[in-house]
Amino acid sequence: MFQNYKNLSGYYLSLNSVIHKLNPQVKLICMILLMSGLLINYNLVIILMYSLVLLPAYQIAKIPLTVLYNSFKPLIWIIFFSSVAHLFTTPGEPLLSIGFLSLTVEGIQKSLILSTRLILIIGFTMLTSLTTSPVNLVEAISSLLKPFSWLRLPVNQFSLMLSLSLRFLPVIYEEAERIKKSQVARGANFSSWSLKSKVNNVVSIIIPMIYSAIIRADDLAIAMEIRGFKIGEKRTRLKETRFNFIDLVILILTIIIFIITFFL
Amino acid sequence: MLKLNDVYFNYHNDTPRELQVLRGVSLSLGEGEYISLVGNNGSGKSTLAKIICGLLKPSEGTVIWSSEESNRLIPGHRTRVGLILQNPDNQIFSGTVEEDVAFGLENLQTPLVEMKRKVEDTLRSLHLWDKKDHPTHLLSGGEKQKLAIASIVVMEPECLILDEATVSLDYRSKEQVLETIMFLKKTKRVAIIQITSSIDEVISSERVILLDKGKILYDDQVSSFLKDSEIMDLIGFDMPAYVSISQELIGRGLIKEVCYTREELADRLLWEYQYRT
Structure with a gap:
């Protein structure tokens, strides 16, 4: 999947x-x-x-x-x-x-x-x-969107959301694979062609993933705050x-x- | 350096005083000190860590950094304390190692030249320089945790808190992280508080604080902690093998002092053998 x-x-x-x-x-x-x-x-x-x-x-x-x-x-x-x-x-x-x-x-x-x-x-x-690189791509998108911040649109929040989504895509993929394997170990049959079992299988992966995403978001917020991040605040750039x-x-x-x- | 005076905390305001997550916690931490914070699940260890970091505000009591009271950290205080969580994946935000280490400095608006110097120094000292352009999601578990530590260390904190930071790591990765901690303690005089449930990690620290139901039940040197079987039983710690062996050898009159590591025990036995022959 x-x-x-x-x-x-x-x-x-x-x-x-x-x-x-x-x-x-x-x-x-x-x-x-x-x-x-x-x-x-x-x-x-x-x-x-x-x-x-x-x-x-x-x-x-x-x-x-x-x-x-x-x-x-x-x-x-x-x-x-x-x-x-x-x-x-x-x-x-x-x-x-x-x-x-x-x-x-x-x-x-x-x-x-x-x-x-x-x-x-x-x-x-x-x-x-x-x-x-994804980081540069996000920076390019946010800089092109900058004029919209004059209209009080949340450009900074949007670019942060985009950059974190890109960063966590491989992590979430690995997690989905891990959950899938653990569900197979508990008897889930992912090779079945029946629609009902396909829906059940997707639910058995999605729910643990939402739960872990919430835990992850909490940790992420703590880690970002610890490292001095404050949304909308001025930052210097390494590159x-x-x-x-x-x-x-x-x-x-x-x-x-x-x-x-x-x-x- | 850090002092907590009679700190109380609860997540809900209406909780009775005797049922709060932290109940009258007082402790002090000196420069370069290495403490293990132990206790059963729900004893309040992680809450205490968040209070020290300024992420939570105590409902009563004070947190004092170098005689400056701070119940909620302001941006200038952020470089004073760093927190490393259990899952390194949740603490890495950037695509490459170098960019992730620079993240905190970028937030602190560090000038570019200074930022580059600090990032390079930190990566070199933690042996991560050759991986500076490496994608972060391709690092091993130990390397990711080392990167999480590097990302905090670059901000030059006075205190580093590791909240079960090695729990999901394999033996080699745990050793890597412990080596990093010892390096920081020795070279940069960073005070370390490690929240752990591993006796091997406790042995490497200097002082043990046992938290039980939100209260400090024990606060003493590691050597005293390891001799106290009652306290060890309370949190389900087994006596380390080298301590048990050395106690047995003391009982048989072969050595005179308890040894905590393999090297110590080997040295002691060699010394006794040479002394007697």
């Missing part, structure tokens, strides 16, 4: 590359721009242009494409069904007809473009999370993020690609 948690959170691969060293805020803005570009407008030329950005980016980041492929695995069925749906439901010149469904040239084109678009969107998201010339170049190039998208 929880084995795909790493795919949900994204792996961070600590490597020494230009993309790893980019300012996390710049990386986040670029990712948002590229994803928005793909969502706003799409055709074969745009898909090709974005592919020509993504593939070299993985090369520069020194991330093997197998890592990207592994991230797609849980989503492969979504991509497959969405492609099949477009393949047979797009109107156009029929190449083949099976009952009320007909395979069209336009359908093949649309299905290819849309599935590649989905792969590209996931690819850009993964590139960001693979090259940015300040800097905005370099390369960040500026990447940002300008991304903005150009984003603008071009509207004219293709």
Whole structure:
């Protein structure tokens, strides 16, 4: 049940590359721009242009494409069904007809473009999370959200919640595994296909997990207070993020690609 | 350094005085002192630790740090005392070892240069420097607890409280933590209060305080505690093997003093053998 948690959170691969060293805020803005570009407008030329950005980016980041492929695995069925749906439901010149469904040239084109678009969107998201540590990512999100604190929105609380959630994801995963094993030792059958037993099994894991999460939250609050943490109070930083010339170049190039998208 | 005068505490205001979690606890702690706080479950050990840390306010009595009364710690006092809990996973907030050690200093608004120096010094002294960029969730249990200690030590506390901090650790990890405690005591003169139910840990301390139903029942040197079988029975401690053996040897006239560790017993036997031959 929880084995795909790493795919949900994204792996961070600590490597020494230009993309790893980019300012996390710049990386986040670029990712948002590229994803928005793909969502706003799409055709074969745009898909090709974005592919020509993504593939070299993985090369520069020194991330093997197998890592990207592994991230797609849980989503492969979504991509497959969405492609099949477009393949047979797009109107156009029929190449083949099976009952009320007909395979069209336009359908093949649309299905290819849309599935590649989905792969590209996931690819850009993964590139960001693979090259940015969770802590830096959270800091980038909170700094981008900073303007909202003028509206008295709890930006600090939100970023703290986000950073703790990311930090505790592996711990909670391990705990779920431990609880699952202890329930198996008490006779729970997790391999059963019956819906009733599946629901019972989930409940047998969720309830102990909520209990331990409450205990953990209490300890966490104590530990944070002991270490001088006070929400909303000013803090210094061990690792300040800097905005370099390369960040500026990447940002300008991304903005150009984003603008071009509207004219293709 | 620290003095508790007639401290009472309860989680509910309407609890009668005689049923409170802490009932008239008075104790003092000197610089670099190493105390074991023992007692059965529900005796008030963890509550006492939280009061010393300033996380809870006593309902009666006073907590005095270096003649400065402080019933609730203010930010400046936070560096005075550190608390290490049982589960290290609940005390680590950051992604890497170095970032986690810096967390407390960041909160205290320590300038960057000073922060970097303190983090490096602490990590080097606790042999964690080579793991500074290591993801925290991939550390072993002992390393995580060592990191939790490092994260407190970097704030230069005068007193460190370990609340059953080694209970979930294996033998090697326990040794690592105990070595760290001894190092801090010797080099930085940090006072240590360890809440424990392990006789092996009690032996390594200097003084034992036994808490029973919220009251201090015993407060004396470890050597006296180990001789007191009545008190040991009360909390279900077995006499340590080396103490039992040395008492047997005293009974047979082979040695004259009780030994608390393997090394002490070996040295004593060697000395007696050389003296007699």
